[in-house]
Amino acid sequence: MNKHAITESERGQLLKTTLLTGLQGRSLQRLLDSAIVEEREGRSSVFRQGENADAFYCVLNGYVRLFRLSREGRHADVRICQPGEVFAECMIYGGDDYTFNAQTADTATLARFDLGTVRRLVEEDSNIARSVMTCLSQHLIDTMHCVGSDRLNTAPQRVADYLLERCPTDRGPASVQLPFQKNLLAGMLGLAPEALSRAFSTLRPRGVTVRGRMIQIGDVQALREVV
Amino acid sequence: MNKHAITESERGQLLKTTLLTGLQGRSLQRLLDSAIVEEREGRSSVFRQGENADAFYCVLNGYVRLFRLSREGRHADVRICQPGEVFAECMIYGGDDYTFNAQTADTATLARFDLGTVRRLVEEDSNIARSVMTCLSQHLIDTMHCVGSDRLNTAPQRVADYLLERCPTDRGPASVQLPFQKNLLAGMLGLAPEALSRAFSTLRPRGVTVRGRMIQIGDVQALREVV
DNA sequence: CAGGCAATTTGATGTTCATCAAACTGCCTG
DNA sequence: CAGGCAGTTTGATGAACATCAAATTGCCTG
Secondary structure (H helix, E strand, O other): OEEEOOOHHHHHHHHOOOOOOOOOHHHHHHHHHOEEEEEEOOOOEEEOOOOEOOEEEEEEEOOEEEEEEOOOOOEEEEEEEOOOOEEOHHHOOOOOEOOOEEEEOOOEEEEEEEHHHHHHHHHHOHHHHHHHHHHHHHHHHHHHHHHHHHHHOOHHHHHHHHHHHOOOOOOOOEEEEOOOOHHHHHHHOOOOHHHHHHHHHHHHHHOEEEEOOEEEEOOHHHHHOOO | OEEEOOOHHHHHHHHOOOOOOOOOHHHHHHHHHOEEEEEEOOOOEEEOOOOEOOEEEEEEEOOEEEEEEOOOOOEEEEEEEOOOOEEOHHHOOOOOEOOOEEEEOOOEEEEEEEHHHHHHHHHHOHHHHHHHHHHHHHHHHHHHHHHHHHHHOOHHHHHHHHHHHOOOOOOOOEEEEOOOOHHHHHHHOOOOHHHHHHHHHHHHHHOEEEEOOEEEEOOHHHHHHHO
């Protein structure tokens, strides 16, 4: 793993993230200065459940799976983090140990924020505090949405939801390019890869065609009926 | 619905909640002063998904279901809130509209906090900000745990988990008194009431006996094997 | 204590999805 | 271009759970 201070281009990427957008001037600078950039291999563990928590992260490039393991070794993704997303910021005020695992999906670039340092910044700077609260709130809302969706919707409905949220248009035909392997999409939707594949098959009569990562939608409005 | 300012006994209850424990002096007083107490009937709607968000709440007495509805009218609980718990505090910095429904399960007493007022307090008082962040962090961790548990564990395992977390002892026999109807427990665990009942049946050979709300556990360590 | 209503349990059935195995695809490398 | 490998799809099967209906329990009220 390669560590270094923030370069100019990485700074630009960080500014677009949930945590830092909304910050300016000195608040922004202080938070940026506290970060270290890590280049990581695919499938490298960022942290493990039960470990003492000493940092949270922002994804600059690549994807990170947050997941839990059952005692028998089965594996369930809880969240898939994309470029621009923050994870484990709940550890700033959330207890001593990580409560889930984090692993890169492919090679990834992460900005690492030291928890102790950020705690100090949050106490001193109400703008930073507000950014952290916004970030936490959004994640809580998203995660509650996930619980509801898991409990309420079938696999094809969840897939249709995902596609519709990423559709550029309201009606007529559209296409969506998956930003990652179907493997990750399955984890994000709480499905086994086979179940995702079958969900796409179920949607085919509704005008959804799959070619690799490219998904063609015949009629967006028709797809909305599935949900 | 009966509204009034905080009485002395309600003040005592509020002090024990996640949001206010940890606060003292002026910070505590300011937040307390902003609250209004509401007495509510059973099954009264506190707010609905899509409504403009103007308040968050703390449960003083009774129980509140947070849930989402599917288009066809099916119903899925996302969280069951108990006395001492805060809900919808994610709306302080989380967008304009409520993203789920809240309804009292039985007659309930709630402390209502105006969002605008609390936003002002959070900006001015870093102690209050810290309390809000702690609250958000804990809820996020709990909700992520819920996603993982739904995806990883079967119904009997989730029931066993619930019982074990509430067991006074580490080994030997124990008993757990459910604080509410099995209906609510089913919702909390993401199960239909029938599925909860069957999960208890599955646990009977493992020494779990059910009599109304009183659950007897023959051997706590044996039950831990189920998980 | 009887009656009535709501909550819970039980039975029967169907759907949804996980799992295992095998075929297939695409991509990359030698 | 052959070979290999990971990712994906398809088929067959089974487990888990929802749903509907009916029986039962528990609790409250008159």
